[in-house]
Amino acid sequence: MSDFDAKELKAAVKALNDSGELEDKIKVVGVSNDDLLETFTEAVELLYEAEIDVPNEAIEFYNSVYAEDSAEEGEEEEEEEEKAPAKKKPAPKKKPAAKKKPAVKKKPEVKKKAPVKKKATLKKKDTKKPAAKKSTVKRDAFGFAVGSKAALFVKAISTKTGRTMAEIKKLDWNDKNATFYDIFNRLVEKDLVKKDEKTGKMTLK
Numbered sequence: 001m002s003d004f005d006a007k008e009l010k011a012a013v014k015a016l017n018d019s020g021e022l023e024d025k026i027k028v029v030g031v032s033n034d035d036l037l038e039t040f041t042e043a044v045e046l047l048y049e050a051e052i053d054v055p056n057e058a059i060e061f062y063n064s065v066y067a068e069d070s071a072e073e074g075e076e077e078e079e080e081e082e083k084a085p086a087k088k089k090p091a092p093k094k095k096p097a098a099k100k101k102p103a104v105k106k107k108p109e110v111k112k113k114a115p116v117k118k119k120a121t122l123k124k125k126d127t128k129k130p131a132a133k134k135s136t137v138k139r140d141a142f143g144f145a146v147g148s149k150a151a152l153f154v155k156a157i158s159t160k161t162g163r164t165m166a167e168i169k170k171l172d173w174n175d176k177n178a179t180f181y182d183i184f185n186r187l188v189e190k191d192l193v194k195k196d197e198k199t200g201k202m203t204l205k
Contacts, residue, residue, distance in 0.1 A: 004065050006033050012061035013040050019055050021047055037065070142192065149173070153180040154204075157193065162203030 010028055013036065017025040026039050044062050047054045054062075137145050144151040152173050157163050169177040184202060187193040195202045 004033075004037065004061075008061050008064075009033065009037060009040065012055075012058045015055040015057040016040065016043055016047075019053075021052050142187070149178065150180065150183050153183055154187070157202045158204050160203075162196070162201035164200045164202070166200075 013026050013028060016022060022043060026036070026043060028036065031039075040058075041062070044054055044058055140146055140151050140154065142151075142154055144154065152171075153168060156168055156171060165179050165181070168174060168180065184193060184195075188195075192205060193202055194205055
């Protein structure tokens with residue numbers, strides 16, 4: 001692991017905290033730089049494994065700290081391969097361009113570890129659906145919405161003498177001179193209304 005600048009580390013931690021993707025922000029005050037680096041490293045890897053975008057400032061600092069280790073490990077592997085008998089290796093497959101991600105790294109050694117350390121966790125998404133609103137429409141005894149034309153029709157024929165359909169068409173609320181035979185027939189099927197065949201007047205039973 002290469003040396004790191006404490007100010008750059010704290011700036012990278014701030015970028016992670018401000019991203020809003022961590023359930024609990026990384027604590028900075030009263031934490032040693034080594035412990036802070038370890039917590040920061042775990043948070044970056046957690047976000048990356050969950051395929052969540054990591055702030056550029058955090059990625060750049062992460063790579064600046066661990067890129068040197070990756071390069072040294074690569075050189076050691078090449079030296080070992082030169083000493084070993086040459087083996088024919090299959091040509092590596094070309095991978096599609098990937099998003100910028102943290103370099104492979106060697107975890108830093110921690111000199112002093114806090115007694116209790118809380119690991120970074122992702123913020124839980126709210127999956128609860130809002131409760132459906134109950135209908136507040138008031139209905140009359142016949143199931144029609146109060147104030148509707150159907151309800152007004154039933155109210156019009158609820159008098160003692162009743163009304164004919166011609167009289168219903170002339171009432172003030174019936175601005176379209178509509179007839180309500182379909183509603184009347186439904187009420188007849190339920191045995192709630194009747195019609196005088198001589199006068200044509202409809203009344204409630």
